[in-house]
Amino acid sequence: MYNSYYGSSADYAALGGMAGGVLGVYTVVLLAIVVVELIGMWKMFAKAGEAGWKCLIPIYNLVTLFKIAGISPWLVLCYLLSAIPVVGMLVALALQIYLAINLSKSFGMGNGFAVGLFFLQPIFICILGFGKAEYQGTIEVAE
Numbered sequence: 001m002y003n004s005y006y007g008s009s010a011d012y013a014a015l016g017g018m019a020g021g022v023l024g025v026y027t028v029v030l031l032a033i034v035v036v037e038l039i040g041m042w043k044m045f046a047k048a049g050e051a052g053w054k055c056l057i058p059i060y061n062l063v064t065l066f067k068i069a070g071i072s073p074w075l076v077l078c079y080l081l082s083a084i085p086v087v088g089m090l091v092a093l094a095l096q097i098y099l100a101i102n103l104s105k106s107f108g109m110g111n112g113f114a115v116g117l118f119f120l121q122p123i124f125i126c127i128l129g130f131g132k133a134e135y136q137g138t139i140e141v142a143e
Contacts, residue, residue: 033122034122036122036126037121037122037125037126038055038056039126039129040122040125040126040127040128040129040130041055041061041065041125041129042055042056042129043129043130044068044125044128044129045064045068047107047128047129047133047134047135048068048106048135049135050064050067050068059076062076062079063076065099065103066099068103068106068135068138069099069102069103069106069138070102070106070137070138071098071099071102075095078091078092078095079092079095096118097118100114100115100117100118100121101114102138103117103128104117105136106135106136106137106138107128107133107134107135107136108133108134108136109128109133
């Protein structure tokens with residue numbers, strides 16, 4: 001058998017087929033996660049007294065989520081800073097942590113739930129939407 005450094009066209013075809021199969025499975029799993037998260041977010045919005053369809057519109061769902069969590073919706077503009085290489089990513093990360101904490105407290109959950117909401121957002125959004133958590137309203141800041 002002759003081994004070539006460059007390989008044959010059959011080798012490249014097999015490699016392309018494997019890559020396509022892996023990419024296809026990845027895409028189906030990712031779409032399933034997104035659909036499940038959207039359904040959970042729809043239920044969570046309904047619990048908070050907002051219309052569920054608001055979770056389907058990309059920027060508007062963040063504005064509504066910020067309102068539910070008691071955060072100024074104008075902070076959504078801070079996500080635009082994520083185009084700046086280092087500073088923007090840090091601002092978006094800090095804002096996501098702040099959102100997770102306030103959202104968990106708005107539903108009467110603790111800081112442990114906020115950690116779960118930050119790291120495993122699709123699962124914990126579904127817990128808020130389908131679970132026994134009741135919307136408590138926005139948290140009041142003590143002065």
